[in-house]
Amino acid sequence: MSSLIHSTDKELVRAFQNGDNAALECLIKRYKDQIYTSIVIVVKDSYVADDIFQETFFKIINRLNTGKYSEEGKFSSWALRIARNLCLDYFRSPNQIYMVPSENSFFSDEVGDVINDSDKGISQAQSFERMKMLLNYIPVEQKETIVLRHFAGLSFKEIAALTNTTTNTTLGRMSYGLINLRKLIRKHQITL
Secondary structure: OOOOOOOOHHHHHHHHHOOOHHHHHHHHHHHHHHHHHHHHHHHOOHHHHHHHHHHHHHHHHHHHHOOOOOOOOOHHHHHHHHHHHHHHHHHHOOOOOOOOOOHHHHHOHHHHOOOOOOOHHHHHHHHHHHHHHHHOOOOHHHHHHHHHHHHOOOOHHHHHHHOOOOHHHHHHHHHHHHHHHHHHHHHHOOOO
């Protein structure tokens, strides 16, 4: 396993396809946080995110085993595309119940808490939670772009490919998303 850590994604994929399960473990460890964070921010439910995360890696394993993976792009972009599609499938489900935040719920106790600067760990966790909450108040396309850029670490070119848009459209969505977030922060005097 330790020798695999320094392998490229391409090498790990080939090793897994040749029967080395440790190579898949290495890929999962390499991208699990990035993929899981992207899913949980989109679906807003850790239980659902766990299910989608597991299904994502089930599909990845299945596609790798059946030779349906092409090495044209980055493995991480391909894996995130699978996760994104599963999130979209979740929202398309006829049994899905959507929770739309009301205007009054914006100032829930958890958002209104004052950040304790003396404890940086708590402060960062609270800021992260506030940011996740704010993302629910901007258009879906803008939210997705911000999540993929800041939480999944994708480039604008990768986001454009993943969302089937142009790089300029992706840049515009990011720009408008950030503008909308700033407006919300100013309007509601939120401290991140």
